[in-house]
Amino acid sequence: MSTKPATTSVAGYRRNDRGTQPDLLYPPYASTVKRAPSHPLVLLPASLSEVTGPVFGFDVLKANDHDLTKQHAGDPIGERIVVSGRVLDANGRPVINTLVEVWQANAAGRYPHQRDQHNAPTDPNFTGAGRTQTDSEGRYRFVTIRPGEYPWRNHYNAWRPAHIHFSLFGPAFSTRLVTQMYFPGDPLLDYDPMVTSIPDERARRRLVSVFDWETTIPEQALGYRFDIILRGRDETPMENYLPARS
Ligand SMILES: [Fe+2]
Numbered sequence: 001m002s003t004k005p006a007t008t009s010v011a012g013y014r015r016n017d018r019g020t021q022p023d024l025l026y027p028p029y030a031s032t033v034k035r036a037p038s039h040p041l042v043l044l045p046a047s048l049s050e051v052t053g054p055v056f057g058f059d060v061l062k063a064n065d066h067d068l069t070k071q072h073a074g075d076p077i078g079e080r081i082v083v084s085g086r087v088l089d090a091n092g093r094p095v096i097n098t099l100v101e102v103w104q105a106n107a108a109g110r111y112p113h114q115r116d117q118h119n120a121p122t123d124p125n126f127t128g129a130g131r132t133q134t135d136s137e138g139r140y141r142f143v144t145i146r147p148g149e150y151p152w153r154n155h156y157n158a159w160r161p162a163h164i165h166f167s168l169f170g171p172a173f174s175t176r177l178v179t180q181m182y183f184p185g186d187p188l189l190d191y192d193p194m195v196t197s198i199p200d201e202r203a204r205r206r207l208v209s210v211f212d213w214e215t216t217i218p219e220q221a222l223g224y225r226f227d228i229i230l231r232g233r234d235e236t237p238m239e240n241y242l243p244a245r246s
Contacts, residue, residue, distance in 0.1 A: 013046060013050075013051070013090065013174050013231050013232075014090065014231065014232060014233070015043075016235060017200070017233065018199075018200075019198070019199035019200035019203065020198070020199075020200045020202075020203035020235065020237060021198065021203070021237050021238055022194070022197040022198050022237060022238070022239070022240040023197050023198075023199065023240075024036040024037060024240065026193060026196075026197035026240070028154075028155070028193040028196065028197070029154065029193035029194060029197050029240065030154050030155065031154075032197070032240065046174070049173065050172065050173050050174045051172050051174060052171075052172055052173075053169070053171070053172045053173040055097075055098075055099075055169070055171070061131060061132065061133065065130055065131045065132060066130055066131070066132035066140075066141060066142050066143065067130070067142070067143040067144075068102075068104075068126065068127070068128065068129070068130045068142065068143065068144040068145065069126075069143055069144060069145060070143075071125075071126075071127055071130075072124065072125040072126070072127070073125065074124075074125040075125060076106065076107070076123050076125040076126035076145050077106070077107050077108075077123050077125070077126070077145070078106065078107025078108075078123075078126075078145035078146055078148075079107065079145060079146040079221075079222070080143065080144075080145060080146075080220060080221040080222075081143075081144060081145065081146050081221050081222050081223070081224060082141065082142070082143055082215045082216070082217060082221050082222070082223040082224070083102075083141070083142045083143075083144060083164065083181070083209065083223075083224050083225075083226060084139065084140060084141035084142070084212075084215050084223065084224075084225060084226075085139070085140060085209075085225050085226040085227040085228060086134075086137070086138045086139050086140075086227050086228070087100065087134050087138045087140065087168065087170075087227075087228045087229075087230065088138060088227065088228070088229045088230070089170075089171075089175075089229075089230055089231065089232070090229070090230070090231040090232025090233075090235070091232065093138075094134070094136075094137050094138025094139075095134060095138050095170055095171065095175075095230060096134055096135065096136050096137070096138055097133055097134060097135075097136075098133060098134050098138075098168060098169065098170055098171065099131060099132075099133055099168065099169055100131065100132055100133065100134060100140045100166065100167075100168055100228075101129075101130070101131040101166070101167040101168070102129070102130045102131070102142060102144070102164050102165060102166055102167075103128055103129045103130075103164075103165045104128045104144065104147040104163070104164045104165060105128060105147045105148055105150055106121075106122065106123045106126045106128055106145065106147065106148065107123070107126075107145050107146065107147070107148050108120040108121050108123070108148045109147070109148030109149050109150030109151075110122050110123075110148070110150065111128065112126075112127060112128065118150050118151060120148070120150070126145060128144075128147075130142050130144065141215075143221065144164070146162065146183070147162050147163065147164060148162065149161060149162050149188060154193060155193075159188055159191075160188070160192060160194075161182050161183070161186040161188035161189050161192050161195070162182065162183050162186055162188075163180040163181060163182050163183075164180065164181045165178070165179075165180050165181075165239075166178070166179050166180065166181055166226075166228065168228065168230065170230045174231065175230040175231055177228065177230055177236060177238060178238060178239045179207065179228075179236055179237060179238060179239050180194070180207060180239060181207060181208075181209050181224075181226045182195070182207050182208045182209065183208070183209060183224065184208055184209060184210060184211055184224075186208075189208070194239070194240060195207065197240055198237050203237050204237070206229070206234065206235075206236050206237060207236070207237060209224040209225060209226040210224065210225045210226075211223070211224060211225075212224060212225040
């Protein structure tokens, strides 16, 4: 009989395939030069503290948290869209009842934050933050406004592609994911160093949503599908970092 404590025999997670996550040092993305680790990362063995974790906060969800167009007295300016998808684990199984949070710029490409001084209008009817939980099949759904592109000062004439930020905790600390969803056909994708810092082309494409007739609502809103995979071979890439206006 083994005398090993249980915490030393925990099944870990598969390491990421090379090139499927952003390079931590990627000089075209200027701020990585200052913040990237200068020493090789230390890989720690999995223990209970990585493969288990607290489950966050469904009790604080409110009725319109998933509908960013209904959080104020009036309708926000912009094109209504539906963003939905499934959250899956490394083996393709649904991650159920898990918290999904989003935040984004308004239709003009402006965040309602004092550090965002982009010369574009704010929208009193749009905060740009939402949350929901997945259902029993791992599905989530948001109604929102298509976010605008916005400039950032990474390099001359730098513009971020339209994007929605996502944050998920999943069932454990090791499944924590912060990432960004993009829109199909956006011409800025090929010029965005946050996207191109991911070497693997297939991994980059996992961040681009798919136009979806199934969730498009006649006379109301276009639908985009964005499936999110926590860990494994097809894992959704993690964001490199969270700068003030990313
Ligand atoms: Fe952003």
